[in-house]
Amino acid sequence: MIAAALRRIGPRSLAGQLALLVGVALFVAQAINFALLLGERRERRATQLVAPAVVRLVRAADRFERGGLARRAGPRRVQVGPRSGVTAAMTRQPLIERRVAAALADAGVSALEVRAAEAPADETLRQPRAARRPPAARMLVLSVRMDADRWLTLRAPVRDGERVLVARLLGETAVLYALLLLSVLWIGRRAARPLHELAGAAAAFGGTAAPGPVAERGPADIRVLIRAFNAMRDRLVATLAEKDRMLGAIGHDLRTPLASLRLRAEAHDDPAERARMADTIAEMSQTLDDIMALAQVGRSHEAAVRVDLSALVDAIVEDLRDLGGDVAFEPSPRVPVALRPVSTRRAIRNLVENGLKYGGRVVVRVRTRGGAAIVQIDDAGPGLPPDQLERVFESFTRLEGSRNRDTGGAGLGLALARGIVRDQGGDIVLENLAPRGLRATLSLPAKYAEPTGADRRRPGRALGSDAIGRWPPLVP
Amino acid sequence: MSDARPHLLIVDDERSIREPLAAYLSKEGYRVTQAAGAEAARAAMTAYAIDLVVLDIMMPGEDGFSLCRHIRATGDLPVIMLTARTDDTDRIVGLEMGADDYVVKPFNPRELVARIKAILRRAAGGAVRQRAPDSDSYAFGSWVLKAGERALVGTDGVSVPLSTGEFNLLVTLVTHPRQVLTRDQLLDLTQGREAAAFDRSIDNQVSRLRRKIEADPKDPQLLKTVWGGGYTLAAEVTRP
Numbered sequence: 001m002i003a004a005a006l007r008r009i010g011p012r013s014l015a016g017q018l019a020l021l022v023g024v025a026l027f028v029a030q031a032i033n034f035a036l037l038l039g040e041r042r043e044r045r046a047t048q049l050v051a052p053a054v055v056r057l058v059r060a061a062d063r064f065e066r067g068g069l070a071r072r073a074g075p076r077r078v079q080v081g082p083r084s085g086v087t088a089a090m091t092r093q094p095l096i097e098r099r100v101a102a103a104l105a106d107a108g109v110s111a112l113e114v115r116a117a118e119a120p121a122d123e124t125l126r127q128p129r130a131a132r133r134p135p136a137a138r139m140l141v142l143s144v145r146m147d148a149d150r151w152l153t154l155r156a157p158v159r160d161g162e163r164v165l166v167a168r169l170l171g172e173t174a175v176l177y178a179l180l181l182l183s184v185l186w187i188g189r190r191a192a193r194p195l196h197e198l199a200g201a202a203a204a205f206g207g208t209a210a211p212g213p214v215a216e217r218g219p220a221d222i223r224v225l226i227r228a229f230n231a232m233r234d235r236l237v238a239t240l241a242e243k244d245r246m247l248g249a250i251g252h253d254l255r256t257p258l259a260s261l262r263l264r265a266e267a268h269d270d271p272a273e274r275a276r277m278a279d280t281i282a283e284m285s286q287t288l289d290d291i292m293a294l295a296q297v298g299r300s301h302e303a304a305v306r307v308d309l310s311a312l313v314d315a316i317v318e319d320l321r322d323l324g325g326d327v328a329f330e331p332s333p334r335v336p337v338a339l340r341p342v343s344t345r346r347a348i349r350n351l352v353e354n355g356l357k358y359g360g361r362v363v364v365r366v367r368t369r370g371g372a373a374i375v376q377i378d379d380a381g382p383g384l385p386p387d388q389l390e391r392v393f394e395s396f397t398r399l400e401g402s403r404n405r406d407t408g409g410a411g412l413g414l415a416l417a418r419g420i421v422r423d424q425g426g427d428i429v430l431e432n433l434a435p436r437g438l439r440a441t442l443s444l445p446a447k448y449a450e451p452t453g454a455d456r457r458r459p460g461r462a463l464g465s466d467a468i469g470r471w472p473p474l475v476p
Numbered sequence: 477m478s479d480a481r482p483h484l485l486i487v488d489d490e491r492s493i494r495e496p497l498a499a500y501l502s503k504e505g506y507r508v509t510q511a512a513g514a515e516a517a518r519a520a521m522t523a524y525a526i527d528l529v530v531l532d533i534m535m536p537g538e539d540g541f542s543l544c545r546h547i548r549a550t551g552d553l554p555v556i557m558l559t560a561r562t563d564d565t566d567r568i569v570g571l572e573m574g575a576d577d578y579v580v581k582p583f584n585p586r587e588l589v590a591r592i593k594a595i596l597r598r599a600a601g602g603a604v605r606q607r608a609p610d611s612d613s614y615a616f617g618s619w620v621l622k623a624g625e626r627a628l629v630g631t632d633g634v635s636v637p638l639s640t641g642e643f644n645l646l647v648t649l650v651t652h653p654r655q656v657l658t659r660d661q662l663l664d665l666t667q668g669r670e671a672a673a674f675d676r677s678i679d680n681q682v683s684r685l686r687r688k689i690e691a692d693p694k695d696p697q698l699l700k701t702v703w704g705g706g707y708t709l710a711a712e713v714t715r716p
Contacts, residue, residue, distance in 0.1 A: 259582035307636075319640050
């Protein structure tokens with residue numbers, strides 16, 4: 001229950017929770033300690049106050065009974081009056097009343113009633129003349145009814161010991177808190193730091209051996225955890241390396257017979273048939289490529305470099321135009337982005353080829369939006385049913401219905417493109433355009449999207465077939 | 477009997493590749509010798525005057541890399557590598573071993589023939605053997621052409637990717653700096669490397685390149701037009 005409450009309202013970190021728990025426990029312990037101390041202190045104080053007061057009262061009562069106690073005004077220790085010195089405004093002290101009554105009875109003084117109260121000191125109190133002590137701020141008023149209309153009233157100064165006690169206890173508690181919480185926080189951090197490193201390593205684990213084993217440090221149980229994690233990491237790296245090796249072997253073993261087939265196809269007499277065979281073989285080879293590339297997504301060995309995304313898209317479009325594709329690149333500003341050039345080229349090319357395959361005609365542009373660099377690939381095809389816009393990204397998904405084998409593809413191109421882009425912190429989404437057409441929007445975090453000072457030194461020209469002389473917006 | 481046909485040596489342990497490839501190349505007018513392994517290949521190279529070797533990388537025993545290194549150590553015999561891998565490792569290692577070109581299986585045999593022709597023509601022309609540029613960098617003006625990445629890198633470190641056509645043209649230019657190259661020469665020199673991607677006119681590629689590399693494309697300082705001649709790269713090219 002406490003744990004649940006802590007989870008809901010308390011600090012989330014290990015050190016924070018430890019500190020909070022220790023703090024609460026300490027507080028409860030100190031509160032109990034304080035209550036006990038206070039009770040004991042009160043007891044002692046009552047005794048301290050009552051004893052001298054009773055002695056005085058007994059003496060005064062003696063004199064009173066012998067008729068020697070006159071009604072005199074002025075601040076005296078004990079006064080005689082028709083009314084009790086304890087007024088209704090004062091706080092009665094039942095504990096002291098009982099003690100005094102008992103003590104008077106023991107001393108053989110017969111009192112009808114005893115009243116005791118504490119009140120702020122006033123002029124009726126005779127302050128002791130001791131130097132170097134400030135006058136007491138409070139007084140104890142003790143009133144004893146001797147007969148029907150006479151009260152003996154004694155006023156004694158009260159030194160305020162409780163405040164001193166409270167202040168001392170608070171001081172002690174503060175010191176205790178400081179020492180304890182600091183050490184708890186230190187221990188908590190010591191335990192939490194390797195845990196943070198572990199979490200970071202686990203999150204950064206992309207499958208490549210690049211993030212090395214986590215250094216074993218911290219308390220022993222955490223070292224055990226780190227050791228276990230490192231062992232798991234090693235096994236994973238080994239498994240993934242084995243997968244790579246296997247895929248490489250599969251690729252080689254399939255490519256060789258494909259190459260053989262391709263050579264034999266060339267010996268076929270019918271040119272149309274020869275071309276069809278070549279196409280099929282090329283398609284198989286492409287699928288093989290895609291499978292192997294898809295298996296590598298997330299474990300890329302390719303380093304990110306700063307690339308002008310517009311120039312990259314322009315180059316892809318140009319290559320596809322050379323191959324006869326009806327694709328145009330709209331004038332776009334220069335957008336330097338940190339990306340993996342080879343795989344990103346492949347992702348964008350897949351998207352454009354997809355557009356050409358289904359849409360016939362494609363227009364591509366590069367923009368920046370917020371902190372992202374955007375590549376928009378619009379085709380002029382029929383678009384997709386809304387429920388298929390996400391499904392087409394699944395590996396080996398082929399759209400049902402009207403799309404046949406010829407146009408369906410192996411369903412790897414989009415999965416691969418999205419894998420490549422997501423691996424770099426971006427995404428690809430599809431949307432239908434009105435009245436027709438499909439738009440693929442590829443976004444990449446544009447860590448370098450805005451031209452920096454260095455970028456501005458070289459005039460950044462807009463690229464595109466008719467874009468000579470257009471300049472990107474300059475950042476003020 | 478002396479034979480005027482170029483003599484090719486095909487080295488591949490896979491009979492299913494070697495034999496149909498040999499048949500195809502013979503039909504294309506080459507004299508072809510086959511070798512199933514490095515040992516047989518060495519023997520064939522001693523026995524005949526081979527003009528070009530088509531070499532498979534993955535072979536049991538001594539592999540293609542090792543044989544290529546041997547060929548490079550003993551002479552200037554051109555080598556085209558066959559690789560089954562699409563990732564760049566084989567390609568880069570192969571080119572560092574001194575191969576002149578490479579094709580990825582399954583390859584279009586016509587493309588292989590185009591590359592064989594281009595290499596043999598260059599060799600016959602007595603030209604200095606031009607290594608495949610893919611693992612090299614060339615610095616000119618304020619740019620560095622990174623052949624492996626098919627991109628230009630500017631002084632700000634931002635790389636500008638090139639299309640295949642632009643790249644082929646620029647590689648030709650940086651490997652012939654301060655030489656006037658006619659359109660025919662440019663077409664000839666850029667052919668053989670994905671020729672299909674280069675059927676657009678040289679002029680078009682030149683103007684695209686200028687937009688990318690010139691401070692003012694209308695007043696080019698790097699890629700200059702030579703009246704009545706062709707184009708020239710008016711800059712020193714260094715190999716960083």
